[in-house]
Each structure stands twice: as C-alpha cells, then as structure tokens.
Amino acid sequence: MKVGSDRQTTLAGSVSLQGIGVHSGNPAEVTLHPADAGTGFVFVNRDPESGREVELPAHWRAVSATALCTVLGDPKAGGVSTVEHLMAALRGLGVDNALIEMDGPEMPIMDGSSEAFVAAIDSVGLRKLAAPRRYIRIKKTVRVDQGSAWCELRPFDGCRFDVTIDFDAAVIGRQSMVLDLEAENFRNELCRARTFGSVQDVEKLWSMGFALGSSLENSVAISEGQVLNPEGTRWSDEFVRHKMLDAVGDLALAGLPFLGLYRSYKGGHRMNHAILVELFEKAGKDAFEIVERSSDRTAPPVHADEPRLAVAQGAS
Template identity: 45%
Template sequence: MQTTIDTSAEFVGVGLHSGLPARMVVKPAKVGFGIVFRRTDVAGVATDIPAIWDHVVPSKLCTLIQNADGVSVSTIEHIMAALVGCGVHNALIEIDGPEVPILDGSSAEFVTGLRAAGLRELDAPVRAIRVLKPVEVSEGEAVARLEPAAGLEIDFSIDFVDQAIGKQAKRLSMANGAFVRELMDCRTFCRQADVNLMREHGLALGGTYENAVVFDGDKILSPGGLRRADEPVRHKMLDALGDLALAGAPLLARYKGARAGHALTNKLLRALFADPEAWVLETCTEGQAYTLPGAGVCRTVALNAH
C-alpha cells in the first residue's frame, strides 16, 4: 500500500552551497500526492514545487527543482534518497529557504527523523515504473543507463586522480533495507583543489570538513577519516537513488552509472519518459511492494484511508 509519514519530522541546518539557514518540516500527505516541496518564505506566487524529473533545472553540483513561477529548492537529493529508503511515497515538505539543510552531508539524520515519525498506510496500492528496455545517455566519459530488472538495483563506478579515492565500484539491490544498512551514512565529498574554485563561484559556502569529506591527493582532510572504506562510491549511489526518486514512482530497473552525476541521471529520466515503449506504469503486487526500497524499514501504523 501507499504510505505517508505518521507525524511530522523537522530538520534544521544550513545549505551546503548557499550557506543559508533553513528549517524544513516533512508532513503527512494524502494518496497520490507524491513528494512536494513548499517554500514558506515566499509570497505572491505559487510556492509548491513537485519533486518530479521535469521540474529539474540545470544546477552545478546538486539537484534543483523549480516551478513555473521560478520558485525553487536545491540540494534535494539527500532527503529524496531518505524518503525512498524509508518507503515514504507521499509527503509535503515545507521549507523556509532556497536549499535543503546539508546536516552531516549524508542521509543519516533524515532517515533517523523519518523513522521516528513512522509510516501511515494509505488506502491505495503502490504503482511502480517498470523499465522494459535499456535506455542510456552519456556525456564524455560519464555514462548512465537503465535496464530491465525485477527490482531496483544500483551499479556505480567512479575514477578520481586523488589516490585516497581512486577507482571504486559497487553494486547493490535496494531491497530489504539495503539503503539504511549500506548507504545512508555516506557523506558528500570533494577534492581540496575544487573547494576554492567552488567558493569563487558562490558554491560550497556552507561546506565544512564535518559535512563533507575533503580529499587532497592521498590524504583525507576531514576529522575522523572515512566512515566506510569506499564511502565516495556509496555516496554517489545515495545521490543516484535520490535523483531516481524524481521519476515520481518506484523504479523496477537496474541503474548503471559510470562517473555519472545529478545532471546525467536527470537526462536519463528524460530519455526514459521520452520513449513510451521503454516503460510501463503498473500496480505492484503485495510481493513486489515488499521488495521496494524502504519496505519494512519504518514502523507502520494501522491502515488509514484518505
């Protein structure tokens, strides 16, 4: 069955790129509502922004969605991954600034808050997008691809000149709470060589060595080092899950990313939906729904029709 959260969950912090403070509250929503952001600090125009692939606009180093009135919210990928990873299908996200708070740079605090809020079942089945044939996009050496699969799998590889990162690859099925066990605590990362350049362009203004893992050649500059030996590629998988959530329904597919980023994953979704023979929207059986990312992760309260 479709779900929403049972009670509201609040998150307070600063935006990674803007450096601006933000208070964000995730609230329950009705059947078929999907995930919608609402800017509470904006007046006189439409303030709701659906978290859907065709609302994504070009943005450096993060995912940014915008409505027809130009109202936007950026860096949504970590909360979107947490929602998918906790099995939340419908939610209203109120935020009083232009960027989601970065918190510790991963999805861990979002997951903790959502799990504490719990899930409420709604009186409607889950519908999923089944990929029927391969779809692929590329830009230079970066490639993103969707292939048919029984459930959502993510297969990612990265290659950095910094010895402390180097080449990393990982493949995971997202069933059985894999996101919470394997990915949610993996933080965003960058190279020290890029930090000054980003700040010259008005980015990473809220970044610290605590909310991002900073690498410099063979050194890890962030206190405490890595949470996992392959934390960078795991974080890229976390990002991919959050960006794929913008499909608007769970995906039954294998995602393959090689050096892919936010923009390329959105380009992949656009290519998928541009081909009506590449996908179908279907009602999940009870067995299929149980294999979706987030199934069984949160406590669930009694069925509540809306």
C-alpha cells in the first residue's frame, strides 16, 4: 500500500496457487479473484458437512483461534486457517478488494512466507477502481499488555511497523525492525521471511496431530542453537522480519488499511488480534476515525465493521 493512493484497487484477473496445509499435510489450493469496491477481502469456501457455500469476511470479529496461526471461523464448517501470509501479501501490495476461493480448511503454506502470494498477485496485476480508498486513522495511543509482552497503535502520518522479538534461543535472541509499509518495501524486506520454530516444539505438535505438513521446505527449523536448513536464513534477522509479516497480515483483518504506527514487543498472532479488539471494542470512538487520505478529510461516518457488513449483505 502506498500511502496517498486515492482509489481502491482489486486484482486485474484471477490466479490460483497450490500447495499443502502446514497442519494437515493435505493438498490445498486457493484462487484469488477480483472484487468490487467496498467488498474488502472475503473467503469463499464450502462446509464439508452440508456442501453449502460459506462466505467469510476476513475480519477481526471472525477470528476464532490464534495459538498456532490465525484462524477465521470454524475450519470444520467452512472456516479457514493460516490466513496471515496471504493477508500480508494483499495488504502489503496495496490490494483493497478480493474474493478468496478455497478448496478446503487450510491456506497452502507454500514456502512459509508471502513470496508465492506476492508473485501470484504480480502475475495478474492490480486494477484501480473508481471508489476512494478509506483508511483507519489512529487518533490516540491504544495499548495491550500481556506479561512482559506488549503492543500498541499510535498516531502517525503513514503506516509504520516497529517490531521487537526477544527469544532465549541464542540463534534468534533480540531482534528489532522498523518498516514503512509500502509495496516495494514489502516485496524487498518482508515477503520472503519464513515462519520458524524449534524442532522440539514441532515434534510436540506432531504428537498432537498438528504441523503434519511442516518441513524444511516451508519453515526455518532450529535445534540445539543452530538453523538446520541447509541454505541457512535469508537474512540474519529473518525471524523478526517474519513476525512483522505476520503482524501486517493480522492487522489487515481490521477491514481497512491503517494510518498509524504499530509497535510490538514479544508479540504474535494473539496480541495482533488483541490490539484490534482493544481499538474497536474498548478504546472508544475517539481512538480512531475513518478518512479518505487523498484530501486527508474525514469520510462520512460509518461503523467500524462497514467492510464486513457490506460483504455479508452483498456477496452471493
């Protein structure tokens, strides 16, 4: 998203990606389609029990789990898991509207980053729409604390992420990164950062029936203080870059792009979601406003859920 763009965008064509689900290990496919202005991002899936089509807006209210990844709805009834890497690619490249057609409950993990989604979007390009782009502008600081971890949204004239992680594992340690979210920055600095975890943690997940598709092809594996992937890391700080990529994807579930600064320390999916709940449900209406950035003017008053409601009522 280039701050200052005054019109909404969508994809210029449809594009599909195939891979496996990181938790099930089963084949997974997603197809991205253009959508009308005001649609936002909508997942289209089928309830495996009834066979009926399910439309699920990519919205913070639809988040049902954040422990291992970000999950929307119930994956057993048409919901979707591991949406964050695709959501990051859409928001990072400045896409405002898309229909996301799934063939099952999991997004394909690809290589554990957003790179394949970026390439797919770039292959069809973007189309500008007539409607003005709207933003959520942060007007006062909103913060969430969870033990030693915290995150906050602060007023800022732009869209900036400031992320710090702090792991006991020496190969990761403490890493920080600050990035203004623009399409080229996302392509060059974030989209190739892969998910990561310790071999011991993955083995525990395997025993519980999770992460069955996890491998060195789609994650950075750490064991006994070393990275096991033969190629090593893509950056020395790939770990914080991936945490920032996740934050971009999770905050895309606000429904509109932000004008503000997001800061986090020891954050993750749970806290990324918690800050949206704090902003929209607890902080009060004076914490944000919806604006049309081209003239920096306040847009006509709307409910914070407007993109979600428009989709739910208008899609078929």
